[in-house]
Amino acid sequence: MSPHPLGGHFGDRLADAIAAHGPLCVGLDPYPDRIPVLFGEGLDAIERFGEAVIDAVAGEVAALKPQIALFERFGPEALAALARLTERARDAGLIVILDAKRGDIGATAAGYAEAYLGPAAWLCADAVTVNPYMGMDTLEPWLLNADTAGKGVVVLVRTSNPGAAALQNADMSGAPAHIRLCQALRPFVEARRGASGWSSVMAVVGATAPDEARAIRDALPSAPFLVPGYGAQGAGAADALAGAVAGPRGLEGVLVNASRGVLYPPLADTAGTDAQWRDAIQQAVASAKADLALTDA
Amino acid sequence: MSPHPLGGHFGDRLADAIAAHGPLCVGLDPYPDRIPVLFGEGLDAIERFGEAVIDAVAGEVAALKPQIALFERFGPEALAALARLTERARDAGLIVILDAKRGDIGATAAGYAEAYLGPAAWLCADAVTVNPYMGMDTLEPWLLNADTAGKGVVVLVRTSNPGAAALQNADMSGAPAHIRLCQALRPFVEARRGASGWSSVMAVVGATAPDEARAIRDALPSAPFLVPGYGAQGAGAADALAGAVAGPRGLEGVLVNASRGVLYPPLADTAGTDAQWRDAIQQAVASAKADLALTDA
Numbered sequence: 001m002s003p004h005p006l007g008g009h010f011g012d013r014l015a016d017a018i019a020a021h022g023p024l025c026v027g028l029d030p031y032p033d034r035i036p037v038l039f040g041e042g043l044d045a046i047e048r049f050g051e052a053v054i055d056a057v058a059g060e061v062a063a064l065k066p067q068i069a070l071f072e073r074f075g076p077e078a079l080a081a082l083a084r085l086t087e088r089a090r091d092a093g094l095i096v097i098l099d100a101k102r103g104d105i106g107a108t109a110a111g112y113a114e115a116y117l118g119p120a121a122w123l124c125a126d127a128v129t130v131n132p133y134m135g136m137d138t139l140e141p142w143l144l145n146a147d148t149a150g151k152g153v154v155v156l157v158r159t160s161n162p163g164a165a166a167l168q169n170a171d172m173s174g175a176p177a178h179i180r181l182c183q184a185l186r187p188f189v190e191a192r193r194g195a196s197g198w199s200s201v202m203a204v205v206g207a208t209a210p211d212e213a214r215a216i217r218d219a220l221p222s223a224p225f226l227v228p229g230y231g232a233q234g235a236g237a238a239d240a241l242a243g244a245v246a247g248p249r250g251l252e253g254v255l256v257n258a259s260r261g262v263l264y265p266p267l268a269d270t271a272g273t274d275a276q277w278r279d280a281i282q283q284a285v286a287s288a289k290a291d292l293a294l295t296d297a
Numbered sequence: 298m299s300p301h302p303l304g305g306h307f308g309d310r311l312a313d314a315i316a317a318h319g320p321l322c323v324g325l326d327p328y329p330d331r332i333p334v335l336f337g338e339g340l341d342a343i344e345r346f347g348e349a350v351i352d353a354v355a356g357e358v359a360a361l362k363p364q365i366a367l368f369e370r371f372g373p374e375a376l377a378a379l380a381r382l383t384e385r386a387r388d389a390g391l392i393v394i395l396d397a398k399r400g401d402i403g404a405t406a407a408g409y410a411e412a413y414l415g416p417a418a419w420l421c422a423d424a425v426t427v428n429p430y431m432g433m434d435t436l437e438p439w440l441l442n443a444d445t446a447g448k449g450v451v452v453l454v455r456t457s458n459p460g461a462a463a464l465q466n467a468d469m470s471g472a473p474a475h476i477r478l479c480q481a482l483r484p485f486v487e488a489r490r491g492a493s494g495w496s497s498v499m500a501v502v503g504a505t506a507p508d509e510a511r512a513i514r515d516a517l518p519s520a521p522f523l524v525p526g527y528g529a530q531g532a533g534a535a536d537a538l539a540g541a542v543a544g545p546r547g548l549e550g551v552l553v554n555a556s557r558g559v560l561y562p563p564l565a566d567t568a569g570t571d572a573q574w575r576d577a578i579q580q581a582v583a584s585a586k587a588d589l590a591l592t593d594a
Binding site for chain 2: 029031067069070072073074075076077079080083101102103104105106107108109111112114115122123131132133134135136137138156159160161162163164165166167168170171172173177180181184
């Protein structure tokens with residue numbers, strides 16, 4: 001039976017997972033040329049690598065963030081493998097945030113939301129990243145499906161890529177565009193607060209812009225942040241945690257993603273056995289967790 | 298053999314198709330509850346309906362725009378069916394614009410672009426719609442794959458949904474946000490003009506905002522427009538053609554999408570045979586073409 005029964009509140013589940021395991025989220029980004037040879041070749045290697053990553057990090061971290069593009073790249077069979085991996089991760093107690101960055105109007109957005117969040121989802125994630133550029137009306141089918149199924153919606157607010165600032169930080173009637181977006185999002189966020197105080201609507205806020213993260217925290221006080229850009233993209237732990245809030249259970253409200261640094265540490269590249277590879281991954285996870293606890297490993 | 302050999306210029310191919318068949322693009326939006334019973338049930342019905350639509354409109358219209366969400370909704374097997382439909386449409390001489398609205402950073406965007414535009418695409422479209430909200434750097438993997446394979450990239454600029462204006466029309470340092478986006482896009486558009494004068498970078502410009510379409514035409518003189526919102530969404534032919542330019546071969550630079558009005562006309566709902574259904578679809582196509590020619594059917 002799934003440890004995630006229908007009807008749990010996503011914001012509360014996420015807050016519990018962060019309190020139990022810390023703010024680290026492992027990004028599942030399979031690059032075939034970086035997957036160790038001990039997992040084999042082709043699509044099979046991607047799935048076996050994903051299974052091994054899930055088994056190595058379950059119980060150690062709060063969440064897993066599969067990047068659907070890196071499965072979609074290889075066609076329908078790879079997407080079927082991702083659906084199996086998602087089920088495995090949720091069965092192991094990980095919160096699964098599907099990184100899909102979908103965005104479309106009405107009935108079309110409903111199609112995506114049904115696929116990934118709804119009660120009959122074929123790839124059943126706990127939350128999905130969505131792109132709000134087309135307007136707040138495009139979020140409604142996502143929220144409807146999420147609310148029905150105890151799931152979350154993760155809205156792109158301020159991304160971590162170098163070109164993000166040009167549009168997202170441009171002045172929009174006296175405030176940066178991403179702050180205007182926060183103002184439009186705020187009622188949707190506040191309407192979905194759980195018992196923990198945290199909403200089931202999250203915001204993507206890159207670690208590469210910590211001052212902006214603090215401003216976004218003021219604009220969206222109840223939205224948990226999903227933070228890309230930590231580690232391989234250059235930002236340190238303090239920057240990644242800029243939007244966190246001190247609560248009774250430690251730092252709250254921030255989930256920090258690490259992909260390459262945790263999936264492909266140097267020791268894993270040279271691992272000759274499954275056990276050596278697993279040790280290397282678990283060391284990388286422990287090191288990132290200690291870094292994000294702002295203590296030494 | 299495919300009628301679309303590698304290396305043709307997408308903007309020129311599109312201009313030729315519009316000159317030959319007019320500006321109509323048929324949107325392939327399968328809704329199971331609207332597909333006539335004569336196509337059967339389940340996934341099979343979606344694929345057989347798609348095949349019949351392609352066979353009915355090939356040689357009559359310039360392009361086909363499958364909405365990937367409405368296949369993705371039903372899982373990997375439906376995506377495999379869409380790949381087969383895409384091949385069938387291109388073999389029949391239709392330009393296929395995959396409506397996917399993807400948008401992500403670097404290596405992730407490259408994954409999507411390889412899937413749908415690159416030389417080894419498993420679902421091989423002629424162009425794909427992309428979301429530019431994350432920044433101009435996120436378009437580069439799309440352009441790279443498109444340039445290599447004679448394909449196009451279709452950038453969301455001003456969409457037709459009711460909530461689009463709040464962000465896309467907001468004042469950004471003295472101009473609407475969508476005009477700022479056009480300014481950032483312009484060098485990418487101009488660098489990809491073909492012999493026809495039209496670029497392989499298109500802009501999505503909704504029919505529901507004709508005054509804005511004229512302003513976007515001034516800002517992006519070489520970008521063909523993909524125009525949603527005609528027909529079922531309420532805009533008429535004159536509004537849909539607001540961004541068109543009079544050229545030696547008639548109105549140029551605009552491709553107008555129609556989905557529901559062409560796929561599900563009332564006569565098709567009551568068709569008892571394949572031939573009756575096909576007649577109904579072809580009448581709906583002829584009627585939309587006549588409407589867009591600004592003449593009577």
